[in-house]
Amino acid sequence: MQKKITTSGWGRYPLVAAAVQRARYLSDLGRAAATPVLPQGNCRSYGDACLYERVVSTLALKHLLNFDPQRGLLRAQAGITLAEIIRFVLPYGFFPPVTPGTKFPTLGGCIAADVHGKNHHAEGSMAAFVEALDMVLADGSLVRCSRHQRAELFWATLGGMGLTGFIYAATLRLKKVPSAYIRQRAIKTANWAETCRVCTETQHQYTYSVAWVDGLQTGRRLGRGRVLLGEHAGVRELKGKPPFPGHGEGRWVVPFFWPGGVLNAKSLKVFNALYYHRQVRRTSDALVHYDPYFYPLDAVGDWNRLYGRRGFLQYQVAVPYADGADVIADLLGRIARAGVASPLAVLKTFGPPNAGLLSFPIAGYTLALDIPLRDDGTIPFLHTLNKIVVAAQGRVYLAKDAILAREDFAAMYPQLEQFKAVKRKYDPEGRFRSCLSDRLGIT
Ligand SMILES: Cc1cc2nc3c(=O)[nH]c(=O)nc-3n(C[C@H](O)[C@H](O)[C@H](O)COP(=O)(O)OP(=O)(O)OC[C@H]3O[C@@H](n4cnc5c(N)ncnc54)[C@H](O)[C@@H]3O)c2cc1C
Structure with a gap:
């Protein structure tokens, strides 16, 4: 029997003992699907979402299979990371069409979570750019699916959190960009009403939009923050800089778990005040390299250790526009008063959803915060917030979740039964499963 090792997601909660196998060839995936497993x-x-007692890592399946610079189409194995894709395609003037706030996820992981970026309001999530998937199913067969071929499998897999089969390879439509730089406009806001107003008013003017919100403020400063808007910069705006310079290499790595977590209430207050007041004028413009614009957190390796050994949860919800601003203000106020939040409160706006059965984005606001796991009261507290989200017809993002209750999940994802039906068809014995899918009753 294979030796088990302790595994975790980025939040380092929960820890799960797992037998980890590394797939090197397509045939490894077919063999691995014979018994219960998670990609x-x-x-x-x-x-x-990425944890189970038996997992098959796809990190070694990272070959580029085809690149067509005329059409901007890339076909690659699923284990390639976004960083590796950028390194290859940017010199040709292309960029991933959607990117999360880190460049280290794999292509397969981004498809399985149907990730969104700062451009969802304008361009949608990953699903909008995936042309085809090559998948290894529970019976070991290799099949292709797309919008036109086995469409039900395609839409169950985009956002399906690895539960429909192994994604072996994907064809992705890339975005043509004039340079590696972003023209950024930062707008400082005084309170929640202004943050929401600036986000919604600027939606149609900018491709990229994200607001950093000071999650520690209450009262009249509740929801104050900085809205960061962005557009790919044209060559003329670069003032002589080469449009595609090299990629930054150096990064500082957190060497060990910080005892008790360095991110305590006092240090967070100082951090937030410095970040907010660093911008003196209400509006400021800058030309920013894609790395600090899209991936500011990647500058510090293993930053998740700053939360200490107990780890942390990331709480991300989406709430429809109708009552969204009020509901999120209510959540922010409760979190600030409970004193459980972190400086990483991020607000984005979503455009319409796609046909992904478990895909997260719905038209509305989405808020994400890190919640350090300091005491036993944190998880029950988040369950009470989830009830508010259910009542507002909102939902929690599965790629961030570790605690959602079954009944809340079922209420948040109305296409769950359709998803289960597709899964039964392609995986009748329920081989593809995870700690998340067992917890939520999907498997
Ligand atoms: C700092 C940070 C910022 C982030 N920002 C964002 C953001 O802005 N937007 C956003 O949407 N997400 C964001 N995320 C979440 C992250 O993008 C997703 O969780 C993504 O799925 C991680 O990909 P991964 O390769 O690490 O996959 P894992 O975490 O290993 O797995 C995630 C899921 O994908 C499945 N999976 C992985 N590979 C395959 C495969 N080959 N076949 C089938 N299923 C597979 C797994 O089974 C699992 O269910 C962020 C994460 C971090 C750490």
Whole structure:
């Protein structure tokens, strides 16, 4: 029997003993599907979506299979990371069409979570750019699916969190970009009403939009923050800089778990105040390299250790526009008063959803915060917030989740039964499963 090792997602909660096998060839996936298993990427999901007692890592399946610079189409094995894709395609003037806030997830992980970026309001999530998937199913067969071929499998897999089969390879439509730089406009806001107003008013003017919200403020400063808008910069705006310079290499790595977590209430207050007041004028413009614009957190390796050994949860919800601003203000206020939040409160706006059966984005606001696991009261507290989200017809993002209750999950994802039906068809014995799918009653 294979030796088990302790595994976790990015939040380091929960810890799960797992037999980890590394697939090197397509045939390894077919063999692995014979017994219960979970495909695993680079473990950048925060909770238990990437965890199970038996996982097959796809990280070694990272070959580029085809690149057509005329049409901007890339076909690659699923274990390639976004960083590796950027390194290859950017010199040709292409960029991933959708990117999460880190460049270290794999292509397979981004498809399985149907990830969104700062451009969802304008361009949608990953699903909008996936042309075809080559998958290894529970019976070991290799099949292709797309919008036109086995469409039900395609839409169950985009956002399906690895539960329909192994994604072996994917064809992705890339985005043509004039340079590696972003023209950024930062707008400082005084309170929640202004943050929401600026986000919604600027939606149609900018491709990229994200607001950093000071999650520690209450009262009249509740929801104050900085809205960061962005557009790919044209060559003329670069003032002589080469449009595609090299990629930054150096990064500082957190060497060990910080005892008790360095991110305590006092240090977070100082951090937030410095970040907010660093911008003196209300509006400021800058030309920013794609790395600090899209991936500011990647500058510090293993930053998740700053939360200490107990780890942390990332709480991300989406709430429809109708009552969304009020509901999120209510959540922010409760979190700030409970004193459980972190500086990483991020607000984005979503455009319409796609046909992915378990895909997260719905038209509305999405809020994401890190919640350090300091005491036993944190998880019950988040369950009470989830009830508010259910009542508002909102949902929790599965790629970040580790605690959602079954009944809340079923209420949040109305296409769950359709998903289960597709899964039964392609995986009748329920071989593909995870700690998350067992917890939520999907498997
Ligand atoms: C700092 C940070 C910022 C982030 N920002 C965002 C953001 O802005 N937007 C966003 O949407 N997400 C964001 N995320 C979450 C992250 O993008 C997703 O969780 C992504 O799925 C991680 O990919 P991974 O390769 O690490 O996959 P893992 O975490 O290993 O797995 C995630 C899921 O994908 C499945 N999977 C992985 N590979 C395959 C495969 N080959 N075949 C089938 N299923 C597979 C797994 O079974 C699992 O269910 C962020 C994460 C971090 C750490």
